[in-house]
Amino acid sequence: MPQEIRELDPTTVERIAAGEVVERPASVVKELVENSLDADASRVRVAVESGGTESIRVSDDGIGMDEQALERAVRQHTTSKIRDIDDLEAGLATLGFRGEALHAIGAVSRLTITSRPRDDSADRGAKITVEGGDVGTVQPAGCPVGTTVEVEDLFYNVPARRKYLAQEATEFAHVNSVTTAYALANPDVAVALEHGGREVFATTGRGDLEETVLDVYGREVAEAMIEIDGAAVPEGPLEDISGLVSHPETNRASREYLSTYVNGRFVTADAVREAVIEAYGGQIASDRYPFAVLFVEVDPSLVDVNVHPRKMEVRFADAEGVREQITAAVEAALRREGGLRTRAPRGQSAPEQTEIDPGNRTEGRSDRADAADSTTADANGDGERSSAVRDGDPRDERPTATSDDGVSESVGTASTDRTPERSGPAERSESEDRPFGRPESPDKPSTQSETPEQRSAETPDAAPTVMATEQRRFGDDDPAMQSFDSLPSMRVLGQVEDSYVVAETDDGLVLIDQHAADERINYERLREQFLGETTTQVLADSVEIELTARESALFEQFTEALSRLGFQAERIDDRTIEVRTVPALIAEAGGPELVRDVLSSFVERDGDAAGTVEAVADELLADLACYPSVTANTSLTDGSVVSLLEALADCENPYACPHGRPVLIEIDTDEIEARFERDYPGHG
Structure with missing residues (x-):
């Protein structure tokens, strides 16, 4: 029997609709701040309690509302922003336009609005309350010019929605991000944010964008920002591009600091954000993001702002054209300020072979990586160390930071002044010390960079077309089939591109990513050490770190959690902390600056306290495992490969690196024969 179709009651309809507009406290703050800005406010103050779950208060000095306007404002689909569909199609000059915000907020909270018109000669204003959708009567109220909206007990009448709100720190982080975004978008408006009675940040409203960045992000970030010159923008759908982007060396592990604005x-327009990131190319790692405050202007008829319930996304008529213009503008700004370096070839140096000692994997990066650093620095020609010198997992590409004396140093990596000692087994046979696939020479080994003519010139008696080297024949001294505990038995054949180990198995071939393999080994050993006991290392000199407003608020919430990980730090002032100890495991490979990324990780991995600390620790160890791991484009000795495979076989999970990339790929005989079409008639 078919289900009965019934009409929903108005209360249910209101709460369903409210859920599309009001997702969390930050959604409320966004709608209310937009209303304040549309009301021509010169000052906006946001104050929240318990991350916004208990109360939200947004006050402004805008044009205000009289009693009649207040009564209409809380009804559904009432707005002063547009009149009909023609206004929507012609393009919007206001932030709000749907006439849903106040009605939706009132349906799922206890809402109070107090307002006094700017042009009213009366000495008092008016107040109206809405509780769970029930609208009260308008009452006289004493208040200054402007509007104050108070929201209490958000989702008190929608228990399911309230139940799934995140912890207080996470909810406030979202509130902080939204308020910061509008403060940056409106440097001529004084915007302040308060949490639990404590001011988090306040901008001056003097119209200076760089000063506003200083207010919300701090001096370190403000001094790293580069202005975008709209005159350098190529022709396209965008009429203007302006704003600030950070030098590649000033970045974070979160997209939170990519603030983009359309009209x-x-x-959070993907076309705009991705274009900004694309402009940096290989200058920052794939899991790092720059700071950006980017404004684009476009003909309103060429962009649709009505594609998202909370107006957070837009659709461009020519998204590809928008992307090209933004990428070109950001690249031009970075290049002008020396922020976009000429890309040096990666992994093109030819250092000595690397030997892997499976018993010493956490000491530092390989000799190969250090030599690559040196080569890239020379190629840059400016003495700087490029962050794009490691070619393995994208997380290898660590940013650099400039010290007070102007010398660039690696951030989050071991000091490159120290040459890591990688001692292999005490004795190796001649074949073990020979790189795979390289011919033997009685005088000197041939190198990949030599041409046949150069090699011929060294042996004048040889015919010009004959290489004067002894060819190694497969089968003459090939190693026997090796057995491993949790890997297929295999016979190692060599390397491809000095990055992948090639081995023969009973069923076909195996390709092993040497970086991913070493990373898995290092990760499991680091994890074993960490699970034993978190030991800390006292810094010889404590390090002061400047935080953004968002990071500073998170530090207040997660000081104890940081301590459990091994970071002992205390606040010096509102934006500066002093780090005194770091986890012993990262003393060489990481550094105090990791505190910033760890704080962001606590929010992104919202959950119970114990589970969050464990998850963050695991993520931290996975990243740290990259540093000492052998990189791609590294020539290995025969014996080192066998040692690597033996250590890999001892791992709990030898088939994936800690970031989820595969360690080895098997290609069975059937697939090989199919690729060579061995099943063709006559080859049966």
Whole structure:
């Protein structure tokens, strides 16, 4: 029997609709701040309690509302922003336009609005309350010019929605991000944010974007910002591009600091954000993101802002054209300020072979990586160490930071002044010390960079077309089939591109990513050490670290959790902390600056306290495992490969690196025969 179709009651309809507009406290803050800005406010103050779950208060000095306007404002689909569909199609000059925000907020909270018109000669204003959708009567109220909206007990009448709100720190982080975004978008408006009675940040409202960046991000970030010159923008759908982007060396592990605006509206438009990131190319690692405050202007008829319930996304008529213009503008700014370096070839140096000692894997990066650093620095020609010198997992590409004396140093990596000692087994046979696939020479080994003519010139008696080297024949001294505990038995044949080990198995071939393999080994050993006991290392000199407003608020919430990980730090002032100890495991490979990334990880991995600390620790160990791991483009000795495979076989999970990339790929005989079409008639 078919189900009965019934009409929902108005209360249910209101709460369903409210859920599309009001997702969390930050959604409320966004809608209310937009209303304040549309009301021509010169000052906006946001104050929240318990991350916004208990109360939110947004006050402004805008044009205000009289009693009649207040009564209409809380009804559904009432707005002063547009009149009909023609206004929507012609393009919007305001942030709000749907007439849903106040009605939706009132349906899932206890809402109070107090307002006094700017042009009213009366000495008092008016107040109205809405509780769970029930609208009260308008009452006289004493208040200054402007509007104050108070929201209490958000989702008190929607228990399911309230139940799934995140912890207080996470909810406030979202509130912080939204408020910061609108503060940056409106440097001529004084915006302040308060949490639990404590001011988090306040901008001056003097119209200076760089000063506003200083107010919300701090001096370190503000001094690293580069201005975008709209005159350098190529022709395209965008009429103007302006704003600030950070030098590649000033970045974070989160996208939170990519603030993008379309016609003054804060949006998370993929076309805009991805274009900014693309402009940096290989200058920052794939899991790092720059700071950006980017404004684009476009004909309103060429962008649709009505594609998302919370107006956070937009759709461009020519998204590809927008992407090209933004990428070109950001690249031009970075290049002008020396922020975009000429890309040096990666992994092209020819250092000595690397030997892997499976018993010493956490000491530092390989000799190969250090030599690559030196080569790239020379190629840059400016003495700087490029962050794009490691070619393995994208997380290998660590950013650099400039010290007070102007010398660039690696951030989050071991000091490159120290040459790591990688001692292999005490004795190796001649074949073990020979790189795979390289011919033997009685005088000197041939190198990949030599041409046949150069090699011929060294042996004048040889015919010009004959290489004067002894060819190694497969089968003459090939190693026997090796057995491993949790890997297929295999006979190692050599390396491809000095990056992948090639081995023969009973069923076909195996390709092993040497970086991913070593990374897995290092990760499991680091994890074993960490699970034993978190030991700390006292820094010889404590390090002061400047935080953004968001990071500073997170530090307040997660000081104890940081301590459990081994970071002992205390606040010096509102934006500066002093780090005194770090986890012993990262003393060489990491550094105090990791505190910033760890704080962001606590929010991104929202959950119970114990589970969050464990998850963050695991993520931290996975990243740290990259540093000492042998990189791609590294020539290995025969014996080192066998040692690597033996250590890999001892791992709990030898088939994937800690970031989830495969360690080895098997190609069975059937697939090989199919690729060579051995099943063709006559080859049976």
